[in-house]
Amino acid sequence: MTVIARHPVAIRPPALLSGDGVRLVSPASWFDPQKVNIGMEAMRKIGYRPELGSNALARYGQYSAGSPEQRLEDLHAAFADPGVRAIICNRGGYGSVELLAGLDLELVRRNPKVLVGCSDITSLQTWLHDATGLVVFHGPMSAGDFARENGVDIPSWQSALSQDRPWELGPNAGLRVLRTGRAEGKFYGGCLSMLVASLGTPYEVKTENTVLFFEDVGAKPYQIDRMMMQLRLAGKLNPVRGIVFGQMKDCVQPGAAEDLLDAVILRALADFSGPIAIGLRSGHVTERNITLPIGVACELDLTETPTLRFTEPAVTCSAENAGAK
Numbered sequence: 001m002t003v004i005a006r007h008p009v010a011i012r013p014p015a016l017l018s019g020d021g022v023r024l025v026s027p028a029s030w031f032d033p034q035k036v037n038i039g040m041e042a043m044r045k046i047g048y049r050p051e052l053g054s055n056a057l058a059r060y061g062q063y064s065a066g067s068p069e070q071r072l073e074d075l076h077a078a079f080a081d082p083g084v085r086a087i088i089c090n091r092g093g094y095g096s097v098e099l100l101a102g103l104d105l106e107l108v109r110r111n112p113k114v115l116v117g118c119s120d121i122t123s124l125q126t127w128l129h130d131a132t133g134l135v136v137f138h139g140p141m142s143a144g145d146f147a148r149e150n151g152v153d154i155p156s157w158q159s160a161l162s163q164d165r166p167w168e169l170g171p172n173a174g175l176r177v178l179r180t181g182r183a184e185g186k187f188y189g190g191c192l193s194m195l196v197a198s199l200g201t202p203y204e205v206k207t208e209n210t211v212l213f214f215e216d217v218g219a220k221p222y223q224i225d226r227m228m229m230q231l232r233l234a235g236k237l238n239p240v241r242g243i244v245f246g247q248m249k250d251c252v253q254p255g256a257a258e259d260l261l262d263a264v265i266l267r268a269l270a271d272f273s274g275p276i277a278i279g280l281r282s283g284h285v286t287e288r289n290i291t292l293p294i295g296v297a298c299e300l301d302l303t304e305t306p307t308l309r310f311t312e313p314a315v316t317c318s319a320e321n322a323g324a325k
Contacts, residue, residue, distance in 0.1 A: 010295050011133045013112040015315040016161040018047030020085035023078040024142045025053040026065030028120045029093025031143040033057055036090050039146030046154075048086075050142070053078060056090060065090070068098040076104055079111045086161070090143040092119025092191075099124060100203050105131050114161055114315065116291065117141055118283040119217075122190030127203045129188075129295045135314050137161065138190050138213070138282055139291030153281070153288040160291040160310075164317040168309040173290055174247060174279035175306040178262060181275030183242030187298040187310065189213030191283060196227045199234050208239040211300050211308075213292065215246025217284035220253050221264040228268040237272055242300040244308065245278040247285045275302040 016022075022043060024036065036057075040050040053074030058066030065071060078087045100123065109132040116137040117125065125136040137160055145151035159167040169175065188210040189195060195214070198204045216224070231237050245265065253260055262278065269276060277300065282290040293314030301307045 009133050010135055011109065011112045012135050012314060012316045013114045014085060015164060015317045016048075016086045016114050020048055021083045022048045022050045022086045022088055023053055023081065023084040024050055024056055024088050024090055025071070025074045025078055026056045026058075026090045027071050027075060027099055027117070027124055028065060028089070028095040029063045029091060030057075030059045030065040031091045035147040036143040039142035039144075042146045042152075043142070050088075063093060064095045068095075068102065071095070072099050072102050075099065076107060079108050079113055084113060086114035086116065089117030089121050089141050091141050092117065092121050094120050096120050096122075096124040097197070097203075100127050103128070103131075108132050108134060116161075118289075119191050120194060122194035123198065123203070125294060126188070126190060126195070126198065126205050130206050133295070135293055135295040137291050137314070138294055140289040145289040150287045151289060153290045156290040156292075160293050160314050162315070164313040164315055166309065166311050166313065168307055169280070169290065170305060170307045173308070174281040175244075175277050175308060176279040177302045177306050178266060178278050179274075179276040180302050181242070182303055183211055183274050183300045185209045185211045185241040185298065187211050187213065187292065187296055188294055190215070190294070192216040192224065192227055193219065196230050199230065199236070205236065207236045210240055211242040211244065211298050212237075212240045213244045213246070213280070213282075215280070215283040216248060216251060218250045221251065221256070221261045222253070224248075224251060224261065225264050225268045228265070232271070237269075240272070240274065242274045243269065243272065243276045244280050244300060245276070246280050246283050248278065249284045249286060275300055277302055277306055277308075280308070
């Protein structure tokens with residue numbers, strides 16, 4: 001298998017503004033169509049013009065939203081369409097990894113767009129960023145968060161997607177300190193199990209000089225310990241400068257102490273010298289899913305008030321897209 005070399009320069013997509021066209025695609029599993037209809041109505045109220053990809057409601061096999069070819073067709077069509085300003089995934093589940101080998105990376109690099117998703121979409125997003133430099137966004141999806149009341153954190157959505165200036169998150173975003181300190185690096189990561197699943201493949205995640213973000217759902221503490229060990233043994237934590245865990249929804253051991261996960265994380269990362277936070281409300285969350293830019297510079301400050309600062313914008317409001325030449 002031939003894999004295109006990773007592009008070293010970050011590409012910021014054009015900002016998403018009121019009135020812009022949004023294409024909803026399904027790179028992974030199928031879903032209840034009624035939920036995406038509710039999500040589309042929520043997007044219209046914000047001011048966007050949402051539309052479904054041609055194959056977004058297709059079903060293939062036991063759980064896929066269309067065949068790999070259909071899902072790739074929708075994704076490529078969304079990047080190629082000049083009327084589409086943002087691509088929002090309908091849901092995760094499983095299947096994004098099936099698309100990686102067939103992605104037209106040059107098409108993506110020539111046509112940078114906002115791409116938002118989480119969960120299984122991590123496989124698609126980290127590879128697209130690593131291979132093309134495109135800044136992508138870990139955040140709410142249309143048939144999930146947009147389809148439920150209070151499912152989307154609007155301030156972070158607007159800061160990440162619509163403003164070409166730095167911004168920050170603090171305790172209101174759920175951040176809690178596990179180990180104090182400060183770190184600077186590229187914000188990177190996503191769903192922990194998807195990041196671990198990339199190891200040993202041509203699409204293995206690149207963690208050098210990053211503030212690394214991990215989140216997951218329903219994984220017991222010992223399973224999280226095991227995944228952290230796999231990352232350690234693969235050398236993926238050595239070049240990391242700071243670590244932020246998400247809300248880690250339902251990542252509990254029945255009958256165990258409430259602080260078991262905290263203790264397991266600190267033990268698993270005993271050899272890691274950087275600052276560690278937990279609780280960032282993005283991905284698998286109970287409410288108000290926060291939008292995070294993957295691929296931009298940030299500062300994790302856990303010395304006093306826990307703060308995650310994005311020190312450069314994730315999008316551009318100019319006609320020329322930095323790096324997309």
